[in-house]
Amino acid sequence: MLITPLLLACTALPAAQTAAQARPVPVAVTGRGLRVECVDTKPGDRIIRTPFGLVSVPLDPVVEVTDGGAQLVQLLALREAGTLDDLGLMQDLSTAGQLTALALLCTSFAAGDPERLEPYLLLESWGARLDPVARDLPREQRVEWLWERVQDDSWAKSVFAAARLREEVSQAFQAPTEQIIGISDLRKSLRRATPQHRRAAALIAGRQQEFSLREQLLLISLNGTGQPTRDAAAGASNEIHPHAARNYWARNLARGEDPYRERSALALGRHAGADGVKVLAHVLAAHGHKVAERFTFAGREIWVVGDADRYVREIAGFDPQRQNVDVRHLRTDREYVDLGSTFKVTRYREQLAVALLQALDFWAGEKTGRDAEQWLAWYLEDRVGDPPR
Secondary structure (H helix, E strand, O other): OOHHHHHHHHHOOOOOOOHHHOOOOEEEEEOOOOEEEOOOOOOOOOEEEEOOEEEEOOOOOEEEEEEOHHHHHHHHHHHHHOOOOHHHHHHHHHHOOOHHHHHHHHHHHHHHOOOOOHHHHHHHHHHOOOEOOOOOOOHHHHHHHHHHHHOOOOHHHHHHHHHHHHHHOOOHHHOOHHHOOOHHHHHHHHOOOOHHHHHHHHHHHHHOOOHHHHHHHHHHHHHOOOHHHHHHHHHHHHHHOHHHHHHHHHHHHHHOOOOHHHHHHHHHHHHOHHHHHHHHHHHHOOOOOOOOOEEEEOOEEEEEEOOOOOOOOOOOOOOOOOOOOOOHHHOOOOOHHHOOOOEEEEOOOHHHHHHHHHHHHHHHOOOOOOOHHHHHHHHHHHHOOOOOO
């Protein structure tokens, strides 16, 4: 079972042994309750030294340093007993600031399931705060140093560094070269076999507003290998050109083929905000309707059709060798849901309906437990101001 080597790696003790025998894990606690595994840190410090870098807490100093070893053993024992699932354990370790155990666990889960997104998200939330760069390194060399660390073969080091680097790079069109990663390096990394390096390149490209990568990233958001890569490409696409991204995913969700419809739903829920909810709701409204049915939802006529449009994944005018792309199909005054007299939706099965509900929960930031009918009622009342009758 996966947890057994992790128990040994994290504690060097069987989970059944007493808390008194647990390996010490010093954890700094700030006045506001932040908990972070630490090294050489004491009360009053405003910089917390961790095994992975420094965490700055200038307005929330450390008030105590406690031993988190017993807590770590207890959490791992709960997982082994089946009380905690994988995601619950990762989240609890993150809340507890158990960075070493979290890094080991996320590394194992990411290797075991390349489609899993949660390990990246949890480590990136910490990586954005952790500063692994030596304090005496000149500021103009920080971006280059972090990029080199992103290339590290250690999955956790790479993910931590990518999240920190994303906080430090600037928009490419207005920054000096030492504050950005070159476009050739990003293109090369997007082609790498390792998912953490592909994801890192997409995250950086989005933050740098690399417009010349827009179409490539849009394609990767649906065609990329592994959900971590697709998710980062979707986020980058939305940062670079949110209207283009939203319409691309709307077209593929409404009329595309599996599995691109599910992937489009996820991209809309994760990255397109309230505008994405409109698309998700309109497609969800077609669930259960038969081919050739027409009905009105939120003032829009929806027409359920039987055939998929196999051209929706293409991007008009896109040529990877050209810098100037025909963008007439991306006009900001054209919203895909509102084009034409009716909104066509290809009939779909339960699998896509489930993906739509998951996407709406992603947007909500929680597992709402709402079914399709409840989400549609919420949309009509909360977003349209037209409560269902």
